[in-house]
Amino acid sequence: MPAGSNDLTDPRLDLGIAHLLEMARRVPPHQQAWLVADAAAHLGASVARIWLADHQQRSLIHLTHASPLDALAIDGSAAGRAFAKGEVLDMPRDGFGRHVWVPLLDGADRVGVLEFELDTDELTDPLRLALVHLATAATAELISRGQYTDFFTIARRRQSMSLKAELQWQAIPPTSFATPDVTVSGMLEPAYETGGDTFDYAHDQRGLSFAVLDAVGHDLQATMVSTLALGAYRNRRRAGDDLVGMAGAMDEVIKEQLGRGSYATGQLAELDTSSGVLRWLNAGHHLPLLIRGGRVIGALECRPRLPFGLGHLQPGRPTDIAEVQLQPNDAVLLYTDGIVEARRIGGTDFGIERLEQFLENAFAAGYSIPETLRRLSNAVLDYHHGVLQDDATTLLVSWHPERYTGAQATG
Numbered sequence: 001m002p003a004g005s006n007d008l009t010d011p012r013l014d015l016g017i018a019h020l021l022e023m024a025r026r027v028p029p030h031q032q033a034w035l036v037a038d039a040a041a042h043l044g045a046s047v048a049r050i051w052l053a054d055h056q057q058r059s060l061i062h063l064t065h066a067s068p069l070d071a072l073a074i075d076g077s078a079a080g081r082a083f084a085k086g087e088v089l090d091m092p093r094d095g096f097g098r099h100v101w102v103p104l105l106d107g108a109d110r111v112g113v114l115e116f117e118l119d120t121d122e123l124t125d126p127l128r129l130a131l132v133h134l135a136t137a138a139t140a141e142l143i144s145r146g147q148y149t150d151f152f153t154i155a156r157r158r159q160s161m162s163l164k165a166e167l168q169w170q171a172i173p174p175t176s177f178a179t180p181d182v183t184v185s186g187m188l189e190p191a192y193e194t195g196g197d198t199f200d201y202a203h204d205q206r207g208l209s210f211a212v213l214d215a216v217g218h219d220l221q222a223t224m225v226s227t228l229a230l231g232a233y234r235n236r237r238r239a240g241d242d243l244v245g246m247a248g249a250m251d252e253v254i255k256e257q258l259g260r261g262s263y264a265t266g267q268l269a270e271l272d273t274s275s276g277v278l279r280w281l282n283a284g285h286h287l288p289l290l291i292r293g294g295r296v297i298g299a300l301e302c303r304p305r306l307p308f309g310l311g312h313l314q315p316g317r318p319t320d321i322a323e324v325q326l327q328p329n330d331a332v333l334l335y336t337d338g339i340v341e342a343r344r345i346g347g348t349d350f351g352i353e354r355l356e357q358f359l360e361n362a363f364a365a366g367y368s369i370p371e372t373l374r375r376l377s378n379a380v381l382d383y384h385h386g387v388l389q390d391d392a393t394t395l396l397v398s399w400h401p402e403r404y405t406g407a408q409a410t411g
Helices: 009-024 029-041 079-085 125-148 151-155 164-171 220-238 243-258 352-365 367-383 405-408
Strands: 045-053 059-062 071-073 089-092 098-106 109-118 176-178 182-189 195-203 208-217 264-272 277-283 289-290 295-299 322-325 329-335 392-399
Touching: 009 029, 009 125, 009 182, 029 045, 029 151, 045 208, 045 289, 059 079, 071 079, 079 089, 079 098, 079 109, 109 125, 109 176, 125 151, 151 208, 176 195, 176 289, 176 367, 182 367, 195 220, 195 392, 208 220, 208 329, 208 405, 220 243, 220 264, 243 264, 243 277, 264 329, 264 392, 264 405, 289 352, 295 352, 329 352, 352 367, 367 392, 392 405
Parallel strands: none
Antiparallel strands: 045 059, 045 109, 059 071, 089 098, 098 109, 176 182, 182 392, 195 208, 208 264, 264 277, 277 322, 289 295, 289 329, 329 392
8 A cells, every 4th residue: 555645445445354354254263363464464564463351451462372471461551552542553663664553342342452563654544444444343253253162262361260250251241332322331350250240231222221230159159149130130121021020030030049048239220311310229239329520429329129039038018219310421330349348458448438539530531431440440459469359340331412432432
């Protein structure tokens, strides 16, 4: 491609993407990285490397050489900066050429980074756009082909994963999602040992349904409780039940399948994204925090019902449904007790005051919803010197009617 070309209609810009799409179904999943590199060569890239984010979103791992020696820290590296901000990063190479990092994005969900080395002295607008389009196509192929292989999943892991965590990760949706009206993001820690905490969300024509659950215990039994409860929640949500009906189904399946000593605290919520009305119920759980104008203005009150699985202890007791009118750009944080209550060895817990201060600092810095949660999870883990005594799960929802852009959702 001629250096300095600004012809957005240049047909050569489509060659890489066309090649990728043509060949994607002809090669096995583990050869996708080589296919992307071959497609990038059509755009003049001498090198193309795929870096995938690990489960904790602390590192970017080289797809074709997945080992601790082939990882980049997200905090402090150029590739990590592109990942964290959700933006193309362009830098000169030593001597001649350009080094370009393009985030791999599935909507708001950050998969990793695609790195290019270009033998050109200028990243023109057409070439930049072509690289972004190639990264978009590559992301779609990684996700779709990932259904048929463990190759990508294994590559993302920095350590072995327990069975309880394996089940938990299989149960949750993608960690981030966005529409023109709402962004949602969730994180699970400890990523490789989580057991009992989970989150869920689903978007439809009415808005966003979402939930956080925290099963009693921190073992495989706790994972079974939360997985069953999550299944019942989804089943009744998809059947059109209201929040009370969903909670009742969760009560029943836990009691019948796992016995009377099993339960999970949590919250079920529904956000009407056209009006901003949020409705939720609280099952013996920490109250959500409301962030408005970049400040935590307090907890959203709701009289609790018994935890899921224990509803039979108070038959006939009505379940309170709380309701609040959100303002544009409000955000609501749901979290489990491992965020604020777990004590580090020989010290104090992270605490609600530290949590609120962190959120206000993150919003003041202009971090996106996914990036805010990534930094929060890392901060909690670092506070406990990398060892959590309890699961620490967060789900952050922002209502921003008709202000969505790719940078706002992912940057």
